[in-house]
Amino acid sequence: MSAGPLVATVVVIFAIIDEALQVLLVHRTGDPERGKWALPGGLWRGDEPLDRTAARKLTEETGAADLYLEQLFTTSDLDVGQPGVAVAYFALVDAAAVRLRIGDQWPPEWHRVDDLEPLAFDNNSVIAQALERARAKLDYTNIAYGLLPDEFTIRDLQGTYEAILGRDLDRRNFRKRMLSNGIIESTETRRHEGAHRPALLYRFVSREPVFL
Amino acid sequence: MSAGPLVATVVVIFAIIDEALQVLLVHRTGDPERGKWALPGGLWRGDEPLDRTAARKLTEETGAADLYLEQLFTTSDLDVGQPGVAVAYFALVDAAAVRLRIGDQWPPEWHRVDDLEPLAFDNNSVIAQALERARAKLDYTNIAYGLLPDEFTIRDLQGTYEAILGRDLDRRNFRKRMLSNGIIESTETRRHEGAHRPALLYRFVSREPVFL
């Protein structure tokens, strides 16, 4: 037992699944709020940088590394009966690259962001803020790279934008914007997928965060 | 002595003085980096919300309350030899309303942001990030209200924008934008100030943060 304040990290992990934006939740195994769905997180032990604790948590839950991870904010409203701060992060991962922990008593699960039950603590509001940040950043950064595999069609990319923004976009305008703002480039290959014209595949010019 | 991690707050306090953006610095009174200029801050004791600790620090240093205060980010790079996190904030205050602590051995001082010596820890980078955030928010919020008194001329407002952005703006376009975006409104009074046409005074429609 320590006399000092707690420092915890909490991670909002987003992925696109079934064409919808989903967030990864775990069951709380301890009190308070035991048994409720909650964001994954854990105590910071002080033996590594805070960002690495968050990145480690992300990898533990999803098996995926090297994706998009950004700090959101820090709050001292922990509701755990002792002083402490929680540092919230949000991450964007490619669902296809994720391997969830299985076999656990309480495996993590994906939940649609647009239809969330009340979660432990103020986790609903943390997710809302993560979503707001992600929406804003779509407009002026390339962060969507976190949600997509190396190669994708422009339609895949548009679906990703639509899932996050929660509204439909015009196909022609979307394509023009993406091709002119320089965040993606064409591979010269096509993907054949059904009884129709095959789509050109693209990749992100950079898989590091870039501002437009 | 506590065995747990430290939690500290650090505040970047900006004001416009001599038509330049300046930041409030204090002398470090303890090791490490004793005697160097540094951002004001202090330990969080866990008996109040984190934001209130930052707000209190702001008031202690400037005598001013109810201005603009926003959380920036949290880092664990403290360089103090024991584990801990620092939560950085930035604040915008009206220099005319500030009464600095005096009589202290090491009174706080305003320093021009565009000409800073190397400060303690990574404080230069914290200030740079605060400035970047403030610049971005000028474009789509009314946060400039924090830097100005209740009544001001459009020219005062433009000077504030220019000091933060670090570049000159076109007077006619600036005026048009400010009058059309709805963040300020005319008082019907004028300020007479020298051998020239008196300027109309304006006020902010809201002195709470508003997004455009």
Place this chain on the structure above:
DNA sequence: CCAAAAGTGTTAAAGCTACACCCATGG
């Protein structure tokens, strides 16, 4: 009447939105 800052409009360029038709493929 002069110096100094306040106040005011227009034009061109760029960017954004809305919108409809042809293309390539598999079955």
Place this chain on the structure above:
DNA sequence: CCATGGGTGTAGCTTTAACACTTTTGG
């Protein structure tokens, strides 16, 4: 040949940037 999604261009509108002269005042 047909159903399906991929791919393309244009016209109107809004927004932004550039730019110069007249007004009001104090001295």
